Amino acid sequence: MHPKLSSSFLPPIIFLSLVFLFVYSTFLPFYTNKPPSFPAKKFLPSSSSSCNLFDGNWVLDSTKPKPFYDDSCPFHRNAWNCLKNKRDNMGIINSWKWVPNDCRLERIDPWRFLGLMRNRNIGFVGDSLNENFLVSFLCVLRVADSGAKKWKKKGAWRGAYFPKYNVTVAYHRAVLLAKYKWKPKQSTVSDQDGLKGIYRVDVDSPADEWISITNFYDVLVFNTGHWWGYDKFPKETPLVFYQHGRPISPPLGLLDGLQVVLENMVRYIEKEVPKNSLKFWRLQSPRHFYGGEWNQNGSCLFDKPLEEDQRILILIPGQLDLWFDPSNNGVNKEARTLNHLIKEALQGTNIQLLDLTHLSEFRADAHPAIWLGKKDAVSIWGQDCMHWCLPGVPDTWVDILAQLILYSFKTG
């Protein structure tokens, strides 16, 4: 730039920057996932507290190595096996690389990772998004031990044992984390509002699927999220929350119920999981339904990631906030809404946050969408804009988790 030109531009730029800083700091709480009082240091391994793996950008990188696995991995779940189901763009989907702003994200080295995990076990507990995560993990680790065998003991829903390293990695399905069960309406009860029955949730009791496994695993990764919605539990078959064996009165709505469940589950984890086990809580990965809910022809036929909000000179809300900010009341607002409650419940605990939300928010292009492997699946279930293609974005989650686990074991 010509020197004269630049000096005449300088004052307006400084002014604009000040305006931007003011606007930015004023709106910061609304435009990031972190409430301002959130003590990030507590949840991250100490020396990586300045190194945040969750802030960054997706960069198209044609030199990125190919995924570790393909459609032949025996741990695949059919509906997420996008290569087998011939999803368009799989090459491009896997050429995007997550590049954190202030630190390096290494690709997992399955041999080294399993070597360091020898005689230890990793457990996932929660809903199908944790199962999605697990499948990616199993397929990646299998590269280092082709003798990996399916493993479903101790109430696990899905998992594998890696005999070369004596390592078990498994998923325990507990979609609400708390115990819940269906109670059909008693015939003696008079008809009210078409109620067919209730799902009783015992807020103070973990689900049977994981209540007794907390000593078996050295690393535990919890989640819950997309089941806390009225699409899963409409008013004819609602969740009703119980404590000490009795219905909570007055009855709690879904989000209040979630809050109480979170408090109780976190307390249980703090009390029952051995002190030297590593505990993570992965935040929601968002859904990407465009044009309607999953049952209203909502679609995610995108060929590239969404664009970030612009914060260069003035704040221009980009696609991410338009899609996900709860104040826009869109169909995909749930992740940020729930995350807020989860972060609150985890404050002051030694459960590390695995904040996969922001990086996943970009990736509207990476869901199975209409490529579900069954002819009628889309007409019955709609597109899948919630789970993720494998190989795909969950492989990046695996890289992040592996890096944090190795770091914690080395320093811990």
Ligand SMILES: *[C@@H]1O[C@H](CO)[C@@H](O)[C@H](O)[C@H]1NC(C)=O
């Ligand atoms: C395998 O690991 C478990 C801990 O998960 C340990 O108790 C057991 O002794 C190990 N087995 C061998 C053969 O090292």
Ligand SMILES: *[C@@H]1O[C@H](CO)[C@@H](O)[C@H](O)[C@H]1NC(C)=O
């Ligand atoms: C979804 O799309 C189908 C076919 O285009 C149409 O018949 C149906 O009415 C749509 N449903 C909704 C809820 O928009």
